[in-house]
Amino acid sequence: MALFNLGHEPEVVATEQRPMNFVPASKHFKRRGSLRELDAAIQRLKQDPQPFEVVLDDRRVAARPLTVEGRLHGLWYWSSRADVEMHEPPPAGAWVIDLTTYTALGSAEWAEMADIPNEVRGQERHVAAMFAQVDTSTGKEAHALSLIEAKPIGAPFQAEWIVRRTDESRWRSLFHLRIQGVERNGGVHRVALGLSQNIGELDRMSRRRTLEDVMHVGLRAAREPGEYVALMSAKKLALIRWLTDPSPEIAWLGVAHEATPAIHPDDIDEARRILHVGTSDWGSLSEGTVRVMGVDNRWVHVRARAERVEVENGEEAVAVRVFVPVTSLPGEIT
Structure with a gap:
């Protein structure tokens, strides 16, 4: 077979x-x-x-x-x-990651394999939702991110990642993709067309934690209230993935029951300064405050601290610490 x-x-x-x-x-x-x-x-x-x-x-x-x-x-x-x-x-499934819009959509088989919540199955979601569910293999995440940012039409990629279900059970995903130009949503987009197969279940208690696991736990724990960490595109004002648990106050999934992710139109220049201009010099940190769309369709004032990081082969992204007011809970956003 x-x-x-x-x-x-x-x-x-x-x-x-x-x-x-x-x-x-x-x-x-x-x-x-x-x-x-x-x-x-x-x-x-x-x-x-x-x-x-x-x-x-x-x-x-x-x-x-x-x-x-x-x-x-x-x-x-x-x-x-x-x-x-x-x-x-x-078991195997197919999926598409639109590198033009930073959205992803999986087949019904993939949704079943990955235990995607029923209410969002069949919907495009932000690519960060995919990254939030996988433990990336050592040395491979940087290459995957460089594919998102810069690799040309025709570039292939193959790796094994671990996928987590909602019950915390995990399985080994062998995936294969190739970047192609595909007509979607009224234009030709640069997309990753992919396949994934389940090559084995993992017992949650069967392995020791790796150093990478411990570092991730530290990243998630050593934060002040309302602080989150995200990886964003250095070329676009777009979220790539959360490096901590996602902020529950900020709209980012891009699904039907949630507000559309956005930066306030009046804050676009400030966001560009923080993420792109202010991080362009080697080792520089950039800070500022912008309004982003909250989950209940109101603007949330967030403070951002950004620094440029190297992904692979000279490609770069921006690591951003996002500070959300603790009082900005759904229904209380001002």
Whole structure:
């Protein structure tokens, strides 16, 4: 059973639980006629994205599509002798991260795997909501963030991250993406088209905490009331991810039941000064106060302290400490 990522040519990214590094189908298959079978399966799924299984002479061919927004991201594909019993592949799902709008949307399979709250399933959410749910692998987060900020169309990425469900159970996610130009929401956007598969459950008590775990706990704990830490784009006035628990006062998810995330129009220049201009010099810190949209559709005055950080290969982002008035609870924001 092989998992394919679809681009100009189908690429094998996994066989069952073994990752493969974007191997072109033409290099993976050696049997005469196998590429023709695969292409026929892909064309069938593009016309009717439903799982199928057929027996052709002495061979069994089966495929399961992985789609988002009606777009075929990949498929599980099986081709064998007809007398070989087909078995279940690991759970897998498809998703899209729009690098133009900083939003993400997963398939129904991904929502089930990641235990996305029912009330926001099928909705685009801010990309920070995705980062809030994963423990990124050592040495890989910087590369992922550099993809978000700068990597060109065609750039691939593959890694293993840990996904946490709402009950705190965790599983290993092997994911594969490629940046492409896709027509979405009235324009051509730079997006990451991806696939994820569950390659194993993790017992919550089965491992020692790593130094990185301890550092994250310290970051979350050693703060004054109303203080939060976020990573923001150095090029856009946009949240990338929360480095602490998210602020419950600030709108950031971008879902239907919450106010639209925004900086007050009159404070855009000040926000640009704090995040971009004031952090441009090496080692400089920048501070100021701006109004941002609260969860109950009122403006919240927040104090921000920002510094530029290196992500990877010269790409940069901004680490921002956000101080929200303790009295700015939902329903009390002024």
